[in-house]
Amino acid sequence: MNASSPVLAVSNLSVGYRRRNQIIPAVHDVSFAIAPGGRMGLVGESGSGKTTVTMAVLRYLPRNAVVTGGSIELDGEDLLSMGEARLGRLRGRKIAAVYQDPGSSLNPTMTIGRQVGEVFRKHFDMDRHEADRATAEALGRVQLPSPERIATRYPHQLSGGQQQRVMIAMALSTNPALLLLDEPTTGLDATVEAAVIELVEELAKELGTALLMVSHNLPLVRYLCDETIVMKSGRLVEAGPTGQLLSTPRHPYTQALVACVPTRAHRKLSNALRAEGQPERPNGSRRAAQLERALAASDPVLEITDLVKDYETPDGMVHAVRGVSLTMRRGEVLAVVGESGSGKSTLARCVVGLESFTHGSVVIDGKSMPANHRQRDRSAGTQRPTLVFQNPDTSLNPTKTARAVLRRSLRLAGTNTSAVEKIASETELRPEHLESKTRRLSGGLKQRVAIARASVGEPSIVVCDEPVSALDVSVQAAILNLLAHRQAETGVSYLFISHDLDVVHYIADSVAVMYMGDIVERGPAQAVFSGPHHPYTAALMSAATPIGDETRRERIKLMGPTPSAYEHIDGCVFASRCPVTLADGRCTRHVPPWREGPGGKSYKCHRTPQELHDLLGLSRSTLTPAAAELVAKEHQYE
Known part of the structure; x- marks a missing residue:
C-alpha cells in the first residue's frame, strides 16, 4: 500500500435501520479519510449518527441495520465485503475500539486479569505467565493502582473510571493501526483523562496509529485531534482543521455546539447576587466577596464532621473516606471534585443515607443523622436528601412511563400524585414525555425525569453525582441551566459531585477537592480556581x-x-x-x-x-x- 494512502477511507456511506418493513435512514452520504497517524474527531449530538458510523467501520452494526450505499476501506481492504474469519483477525489486532460504557463491554463473570490476558494470548500467542506479566504492565500504563490486585477483581468491584481504564489498556495492548475511541474518557477525572490521552497521543506518534475519536468533549477533541467532522441528523455538516473549526465555526449547528460548552468565562447567576440586583456574571473578587458574605449569613443545611467510612472486604479494610469535614449552607452549590476512587460518591451516599458511616457525624437541617443508614427516618413527608445519579439508564425503571415514576415518588413522599404535571412542567417535561416509557426517552430527557423525581417533596439538599458527564454538550448545558433555575426558584442546596472542572466552575459556589478519601483544599470556587x-x-x-x-x-x-x-x-x-x-x-x-x-x-x-x-x-x-x-x-x- 502507498504510504500516502489513507488507513481508513469512508466514501459516501449511507446506513438505515429496518423497522416495520421500512428502512429508516440514519446516516446519509458520509465521506472522510484518515491518513496513517492522523487524528480525527467526530462530534455531534446523540442521534446524529456518530456511533452508527463507528459501528459500520467495525462491522458491528445490529442485525436490523442495512448499509444502503458507499464503501469502507481499511488499509485498502474492503471491510464491508470482508469475511468473518478475516474480520476476526483484524479486530483487536489491527483495529481496536474503546466504548463509552465499560460496564457493558466487560464480562461480569471473568476477572480483569483474565479478560486483559485473553488479548495477549490470542494476538501474541503468550502462555499464561507471560500474559499475566503483560497484563500487569498494561494496567500500570493507564495508572491503575496495584495492578496485580486489580487483575484479581471482577468488573463490578471497580469504579466506572477504573473500568474504563481497563478497556483502554486492552485496546492499547495490541498497538493497533486504527484506534476508535467512542467517548473514551466520559467517566474519567481530569488528571487521569489527561494521562490517558497523552498515552494515546504518544502511541499515535510512535507507531503511526490513526485515531477516530467520537466525543462530546470539545476541549478534548481540540487537544487531541488534528481534523474534526461535525454530524447532525446523520449528515456531515462541517469539516476542517480542529482549531479553526472550533474557534470560528461556520455552520450554525457547530456554532451552537461550541456555545453550549461551559467555560470559565460563563458563571451561573447565584441566588444571593440575583436578590441583590447585581448584573449577570460579575467578575473576579467582587463576585467572590459578595457571594462569601451572602453564604456566610445563611444557615448551614449540611454539616459533616470527621466522617470516616471503612469497608470490610476479604482482602482487608478499605478506607473509602478518611475524616472529612465540610459545611454547606442553604442555597449553596458545593462541588466535590477529585479522581475516580477518591471517595466522592461514597461521601455522597453517606450523606443521602444509602450507606452507613463508620465514625463522625452528619447533621442535616440541624438534625443529626444516625450512622446506620437503616435507622434513617424515611417516613412520608420527612425532609431528606435526594439523589440524581450519573446514569439514568440504571436508576430509572425502563418498563415504567415517566408519569408512573413520578407518581410513585410523589406517593412515597406523601404528596398528592396529581402534582405530576406541575413538577414535569418545572423540569421542562412535556405531556408526551410523561406517557413514554423511560427506555424510549433520550439521555437528556431521562435525566430531566431523574431531576424531577429528586425534586419531589422540595428537599433542602439534592446530591448530584456526575449528573451531566455522559451527556452531549447541548444537553449538558440544558441540564445545568435547569439545575441552576430550580435552585433560584426553590433555594435548594446542591452537593455536586463531578470530575469536569469547567462544569464545576460554571455551577459551583464552593469547591472541595478530594483525594484518597480526604479533603485537601476547600473554599469559594472563585478563590480555588483563581x-x-x-x-x-x-x-x-x-x-x-x-x-x-x-x-x-x-x-x-x-x-x-x-x-x-x-x-x-x-x-x-x-x-x-x-x-x-x-x-x-x-x-x-x-x-x-x-x-x-x-x-x-x-x-x-x-x-x-x-x-x-x-x-x-x-x-x-x-x-x-x-x-x-x-x-x-x-x-x-x-
Whole structure:
C-alpha cells in the first residue's frame, strides 16, 4: 500500500435501520479519510449518527441495520465485503475500539486479569505467565493502582473510571493501526483523562496509529485531534482543521455546539447576587466577596464532621473516606471534585443515607443523622436528601412511563400524585414525555425525569453525582441551566459531585477537592480556581484544557505510585505522588495542617505556595496565569 494512502477511507456511506418493513435512514452520504497517524474527531449530538458510523467501520452494526450505499476501506481492504474469519483477525489486532460504557463491554463473570490476558494470548500467542506479566504492565500504563490486585477483581468491584481504564489498556495492548475511541474518557477525572490521552497521543506518534475519536468533549477533541467532522441528523455538516473549526465555526449547528460548552468565562447567576440586583456574571473578587458574605449569613443545611467510612472486604479494610469535614449552607452549590476512587460518591451516599458511616457525624437541617443508614427516618413527608445519579439508564425503571415514576415518588413522599404535571412542567417535561416509557426517552430527557423525581417533596439538599458527564454538550448545558433555575426558584442546596472542572466552575459556589478519601483544599470556587494552593489541585487545574485555549499548557505530571485504599496512611494522603514531598519524612509521618489562603479558602499541606514554586521550578506556563501570580504574591498573606 502507498504510504500516502489513507488507513481508513469512508466514501459516501449511507446506513438505515429496518423497522416495520421500512428502512429508516440514519446516516446519509458520509465521506472522510484518515491518513496513517492522523487524528480525527467526530462530534455531534446523540442521534446524529456518530456511533452508527463507528459501528459500520467495525462491522458491528445490529442485525436490523442495512448499509444502503458507499464503501469502507481499511488499509485498502474492503471491510464491508470482508469475511468473518478475516474480520476476526483484524479486530483487536489491527483495529481496536474503546466504548463509552465499560460496564457493558466487560464480562461480569471473568476477572480483569483474565479478560486483559485473553488479548495477549490470542494476538501474541503468550502462555499464561507471560500474559499475566503483560497484563500487569498494561494496567500500570493507564495508572491503575496495584495492578496485580486489580487483575484479581471482577468488573463490578471497580469504579466506572477504573473500568474504563481497563478497556483502554486492552485496546492499547495490541498497538493497533486504527484506534476508535467512542467517548473514551466520559467517566474519567481530569488528571487521569489527561494521562490517558497523552498515552494515546504518544502511541499515535510512535507507531503511526490513526485515531477516530467520537466525543462530546470539545476541549478534548481540540487537544487531541488534528481534523474534526461535525454530524447532525446523520449528515456531515462541517469539516476542517480542529482549531479553526472550533474557534470560528461556520455552520450554525457547530456554532451552537461550541456555545453550549461551559467555560470559565460563563458563571451561573447565584441566588444571593440575583436578590441583590447585581448584573449577570460579575467578575473576579467582587463576585467572590459578595457571594462569601451572602453564604456566610445563611444557615448551614449540611454539616459533616470527621466522617470516616471503612469497608470490610476479604482482602482487608478499605478506607473509602478518611475524616472529612465540610459545611454547606442553604442555597449553596458545593462541588466535590477529585479522581475516580477518591471517595466522592461514597461521601455522597453517606450523606443521602444509602450507606452507613463508620465514625463522625452528619447533621442535616440541624438534625443529626444516625450512622446506620437503616435507622434513617424515611417516613412520608420527612425532609431528606435526594439523589440524581450519573446514569439514568440504571436508576430509572425502563418498563415504567415517566408519569408512573413520578407518581410513585410523589406517593412515597406523601404528596398528592396529581402534582405530576406541575413538577414535569418545572423540569421542562412535556405531556408526551410523561406517557413514554423511560427506555424510549433520550439521555437528556431521562435525566430531566431523574431531576424531577429528586425534586419531589422540595428537599433542602439534592446530591448530584456526575449528573451531566455522559451527556452531549447541548444537553449538558440544558441540564445545568435547569439545575441552576430550580435552585433560584426553590433555594435548594446542591452537593455536586463531578470530575469536569469547567462544569464545576460554571455551577459551583464552593469547591472541595478530594483525594484518597480526604479533603485537601476547600473554599469559594472563585478563590480555588483563581489560584490552587495544594499540589494536587494544581495538577487537576493543569490537566484541564479550556476550549478557547490555543496553547497546550504544560501539565503537572504525578509520577509516584497511587496508594491503595487498603493502606493506612499516617501522613499526607498525597505524599507518594506529590512532587514536593518533604525529604525529612514530615509528609509521610504527620498529617499536614490546614493553612488559610486568600479569598476565604484553606488547604492541607506542609508546604507554602512559595515553597511549591521554588522546589518544582514551576514556570508561569505550568500553572494557570492566576496561580502563577498568586505564587508570586504569597508573601503578602503568608
